[in-house]
Amino acid sequence: MELNNIEKLLEKYFKGETSLNEEAALRQYFTTQKVPVHLEPYQDLFGYFTVKKSEALSKPIVLNKKFKFSYKWLSVAAVSVFIIGTYIYNNQVSKTRYAQTMRDYQTTQQALDLISKNLNKGVFAMAQLQEFETTKNKIFKEDKK
Amino acid sequence: MQQAAFLQLVMPFKDKVFRLAKRLLISTDEAEDATQELYFKLWNQKEKLSQYNNIEAYAMTMTKNYCLDQLKSKRADNLTLVYSNFSKADSSLEKVIEFKDSVNKVHEIIEGLSNQQKLIIQLRDIEQYEFDEIAEITGLKETAIRVALSRARQTVREKLIKKHQYGIK
Numbered sequence: 001m002e003l004n005n006i007e008k009l010l011e012k013y014f015k016g017e018t019s020l021n022e023e024a025a026l027r028q029y030f031t032t033q034k035v036p037v038h039l040e041p042y043q044d045l046f047g048y049f050t051v052k053k054s055e056a057l058s059k060p061i062v063l064n065k066k067f068k069f070s071y072k073w074l075s076v077a078a079v080s081v082f083i084i085g086t087y088i089y090n091n092q093v094s095k096t097r098y099a100q101t102m103r104d105y106q107t108t109q110q111a112l113d114l115i116s117k118n119l120n121k122g123v124f125a126m127a128q129l130q131e132f133e134t135t136k137n138k139i140f141k142e143d144k145k
Numbered sequence: 146m147q148q149a150a151f152l153q154l155v156m157p158f159k160d161k162v163f164r165l166a167k168r169l170l171i172s173t174d175e176a177e178d179a180t181q182e183l184y185f186k187l188w189n190q191k192e193k194l195s196q197y198n199n200i201e202a203y204a205m206t207m208t209k210n211y212c213l214d215q216l217k218s219k220r221a222d223n224l225t226l227v228y229s230n231f232s233k234a235d236s237s238l239e240k241v242i243e244f245k246d247s248v249n250k251v252h253e254i255i256e257g258l259s260n261q262q263k264l265i266i267q268l269r270d271i272e273q274y275e276f277d278e279i280a281e282i283t284g285l286k287e288t289a290i291r292v293a294l295s296r297a298r299q300t301v302r303e304k305l306i307k308k309h310q311y312g313i314k
Contacts, residue, residue, distance in 0.1 A: 014302055016295030020273055041309040045301065048251035052271045057163035059177045061156075063148065063188045 003036065010042065151191050155184065158201045161272055162208050168267040169212040169260060179215065183208050202281045209264060209282060216260070254304045262297035269294055 006029055012018045013026060029035075030046035162183055167176035187194065187204060197203045255266060261283075268274045268282060276287045283290065 014295065014298050016291040016298065020275065023270070023273070041302075041305045044247040044251050044309075045305060048248050048255075049270050051248055052164065053273075055164055055167070056160045057177065057180055059181070061159065061181060061184045063151075063184065 006039070010039075151188065151194075154194065154200060155187055155204065158204060159184070161201070162204060164271065165205060165208050165264075165267055166212050168263050168271075169209070170215060171256070175215070179208070179212055183211060186211075199278075199281065202278055205268075205282045206284070213260065250308055251301070251305065254301050254308075257304075258297055258300065262293060262300075265290060265294050266297050266301075270298075 006026070009018065009022055009026055013023065018026070026042075027046045027050060030039075030043045031050050035043055159180065163176055163180045166179040166183075167173060170176050170179060183204065186207065194200055194203075255263060258266065264283065265279065268279045269276075274282070276290055279285075279290050280287050285293075
């Protein structure tokens with residue numbers, strides 16, 4: 001293409017008025033030919049567009065990703081493990097505490113049983129003493145005055 | 146829809162999706178993740194896809210929205226580190242091509258444009274979409290697109306010439 005034409009096209013391009021075809025012609029011109037010095041900056045520009053257009057995604061796309069590892073979810077997991085752990089721990093502690101209390105209760109009850117048994121022995125002995133007293137009263141008539 | 150039919154429908158424009166994501170998100174890694182995410186979304190709504198007469202434009206719109214959202218949430222988190230590490234993420238072959246001086250020069254200039262300008266340059270000058278397609282993707286009017294495109298191209302031109310003169314002197 002003639003230099004004159006290219007310069008006109010460039011002005012149109014910077015006004016945002018070129019069609020896709022005209023822009024393709026500009027790219028074609030600037031990437032394949034040796035250009036005059038004053039147009040060299042545009043060689044960089046259109047060369048850049050061409051390079052960028054050829055850039056491609058290098059990673060394969062996964063469609064059925066169910067779980068994507070992320071630190072967000074890791075922290076969520078850590079916090080829930082902590083909470084559940086604390087809950088279970090507390091539960092366990094209160095259970096052993098309950099068992100301990102039950103044991104103490106039973107021991108106390110046994111002790112009380114023992115005491116009451118002994119006490120009952122004493123009561124029985126007292127009853128015998130009472131018998132002794134009545135017999136004595138039968139024998140020794142006491143003076144009522 | 147079967148997987149094969151779905152793939153036939155959406156795979157032809159996977160590179161365009163990736164390139165658009167990369168244009169907006171800058172880092173290759175993030176662009177790959179965004180592409181993956183987008184295709185996952187498309188797959189999840191595969192039954193609805195037949196309603197759209199231009200699935201490619203629909204996918205490009207989704208990509209644009211997704212990337213802009215990502216940028217917004219990133220700005221909220223103050224995570225701007227991505228901008229400094231993008232050059233390391235690329236494969237070595239790409240580096241050879243991409244960091245050739247002249248390409249890099251233009252890349253830097255376009256990087257400095259606003260998101261909307263980047264988006265329009267990407268769609269028109271790299272992907273070569275017609276204006277009505279760009280209107281469909283961006284939701285802007287054709288006249289507005291032409292104005293924004295012209296401004297973006299002018300900005301690139303001025304900076305490019307400045308850089309060029311600097312190189313000669």
